[in-house]
Amino acid sequence: MAVRTEPFVLNMGPVHPSTHGVFRMRATLDGEVVIDIEPVFGYLHRGIEKLAEQRTYTGITPLTDRLDYISSMSNNLAYCLAVEKLAGIKVPERAEYIRVIMAELQRIAALLIAVGAFLNDCGAYFTPFLYMFRERERIVDLFEMVSGQRLTYNYMRAGGVSQDLPEEFMPALRKFMDMMPRFMDEYDRLLMQNEILIARAKGVGILTGEQAINCSVSGPVLRASGVNWDIRKADPYSIYDQFDFDIPTQATGDCYDRYRQRVEEMRQSLRIIRQAMEQLPSGPVRAELPQLIRPPTGEAYARIEAPKGELGFYLVSDNSIAPYRCHIRPPSLINLTALRDMVRGWKVADLIIIFGSIDITVGEIDR
Amino acid sequence: MTIPLSGKDVASKIEEKFPGSVVESSQDNLVVKGNFLLDAARFLRDTEGLDLDFLNFVTAVDYYDHFEVVYWLSSLEHNHSLTIKARCYDRENPVLPSVVGLWQGADLQEREIFDLFGIKFEDHPNMKRIFLWEGFAGHPLRKDFI
Numbered sequence: 001m002a003v004r005t006e007p008f009v010l011n012m013g014p015v016h017p018s019t020h021g022v023f024r025m026r027a028t029l030d031g032e033v034v035i036d037i038e039p040v041f042g043y044l045h046r047g048i049e050k051l052a053e054q055r056t057y058t059g060i061t062p063l064t065d066r067l068d069y070i071s072s073m074s075n076n077l078a079y080c081l082a083v084e085k086l087a088g089i090k091v092p093e094r095a096e097y098i099r100v101i102m103a104e105l106q107r108i109a110a111l112l113i114a115v116g117a118f119l120n121d122c123g124a125y126f127t128p129f130l131y132m133f134r135e136r137e138r139i140v141d142l143f144e145m146v147s148g149q150r151l152t153y154n155y156m157r158a159g160g161v162s163q164d165l166p167e168e169f170m171p172a173l174r175k176f177m178d179m180m181p182r183f184m185d186e187y188d189r190l191l192m193q194n195e196i197l198i199a200r201a202k203g204v205g206i207l208t209g210e211q212a213i214n215c216s217v218s219g220p221v222l223r224a225s226g227v228n229w230d231i232r233k234a235d236p237y238s239i240y241d242q243f244d245f246d247i248p249t250q251a252t253g254d255c256y257d258r259y260r261q262r263v264e265e266m267r268q269s270l271r272i273i274r275q276a277m278e279q280l281p282s283g284p285v286r287a288e289l290p291q292l293i294r295p296p297t298g299e300a301y302a303r304i305e306a307p308k309g310e311l312g313f314y315l316v317s318d319n320s321i322a323p324y325r326c327h328i329r330p331p332s333l334i335n336l337t338a339l340r341d342m343v344r345g346w347k348v349a350d351l352i353i354i355f356g357s358i359d360i361t362v363g364e365i366d367r
Numbered sequence: 368m369t370i371p372l373s374g375k376d377v378a379s380k381i382e383e384k385f386p387g388s389v390v391e392s393s394q395d396n397l398v399v400k401g402n403f404l405l406d407a408a409r410f411l412r413d414t415e416g417l418d419l420d421f422l423n424f425v426t427a428v429d430y431y432d433h434f435e436v437v438y439w440l441s442s443l444e445h446n447h448s449l450t451i452k453a454r455c456y457d458r459e460n461p462v463l464p465s466v467v468g469l470w471q472g473a474d475l476q477e478r479e480i481f482d483l484f485g486i487k488f489e490d491h492p493n494m495k496r497i498f499l500w501e502g503f504a505g506h507p508l509r510k511d512f513i
Contacts, residue, residue: 038493041497041498042497042499042500045498045499047507049483050507213443214472215471215474216422216423216470216471216472227443229443235446301439301450310423312423312424314424314426314437314439325426333475333476333479334424334472334475337471337472337474366498
């Protein structure tokens with residue numbers, strides 16, 4: 001007699017260590033195989049876009065810290081670029097260099113967490129994660145020197161940065177730059193050829209380049225699928241066109257490739273920081289601006305290559321001191337569009353690592 | 368550098384193919400009628416030379432008397448971009464066609480617009496609220512919400 005079977009729904013989250021925040025997945029399973037998935041979110045929705053409509057242009061910067069809270073510097077930068085584009089503000093050269101140094105340090109810090117959390121999901125519970133945190137800690141120390149904060153930095157302003165680098169910053173940064181490549185080699189020795197990691201991640205959750213483009217996926221996930229697209233090169237903002245760096249890409253677009261992609265991107269970030277340190281000019285770090293910025297009527301969209309992908313701000317101005325509309329293009333939310341295609345047909349254990357390999361922050365999804 | 372395409376040039380191409388579809392156009396602005404949106408979008412994606420295959424984002428803006436839905440498109444091959452807009456004048460029951468069939472990336476974003484602005488996208492596979500719960504009164508990003 002044949003056993004009668006039927007698909008069942010498994011609810012994962014919202015509070016679950018592998019969901020990286022308050023995020024829920026409703027997975028429909030056939031035995032252990034995932035046949036459908038629906039991401040459910042909104043548990044962290046604070047209405048940042050609505051709040052922004054009642055604040056001055058300067059007052060919105062601290063709100064952006066709270067989007068993707070593990071890469072606040074990048075969020076600050078994207079927002080400030082949008083305001084500068086809208087109001088036609090010119091940024092002093094030294095501030096541009098400081099911004100690039102901060103954005104790239106932030107990229108390394110965020111990618112360290114991404115890689116560490118991914119290895120966590122693979123089952124290497126917390127050992128690699130703590131190694132990654134050890135290095136991230138040094139970057140956070142650097143950020144604390146310049147901004148006084150360790151998570152929500154609120155360091156950049158429209159027209160520059162809030163204050164110049166303190167005296168002790170450059171020596172500390174130099175020390176970090178000497179150390180970091182050694183640590184990266186150490187990770188590679190430990191992990192790149194690790195048999196368990198390869199068995200768990202290679203060939204799992206493949207996302208093709210066409211699918212990725214159709215789903216508007218951006219950032220390391222897109223490049224791991226073989227698409228050579230990085231906004232720092234394709235649509236250079238700030239002073240990225242003055243630096244010499246490569247855009248690594250991978251071939252297959254599986255979980256292992258996404259892991260590898262992130263590791264290689266960290267090395268490129270180090271290259272950029274090194275060049276920016278050498279060329280750092282002296283001068284003012286903030287443009288002379290009125291207390292309240294009042295951009296002309298119009299709209300502007302500015303985007304950056306954030307650690308997770310294309311982060312953009314679409315601002316509409318009605319010539320008042322607050323934006324008429326402030327839309328945030330969140331890479332975490334849009335990259336999730338591809339999740340369904342990636343997990344179908346894989347087992348529950350694979351679902352966890354495929355989801356981990358996308359690298360999301362719920363603060364940015366829910367806003 | 369990503370080159371923004373001229374709204375005027377693209378508008379004349381769309382108008383040639385679908386007469387009466389363009390509402391207004393200028394160098395950096397292109398507004399099409401809602402009932403022609405899907406045709407125009409398919410044209411932009413599939414025409415050689417335009418190849419706008421990447422939908423960067425979709426969002427809406429509330430202008431009190433109408434909603435404007437903004438589509439920011441780009442082509443990874445040619446590295447150019449275009450903003451195309453469509454308007455809804457009905458506040459009670461605003462409806463536009465969904466572009467999910469063309470760019471899957473619109474899926475979650477159209478749900479977000481539905482949730483926060485109340486604009487319904489026809490033929491969307493899963494048109495329901497995304498951040499707020501079922502039964503939440505009103506749509507917060509509308510200007511008359513508070």
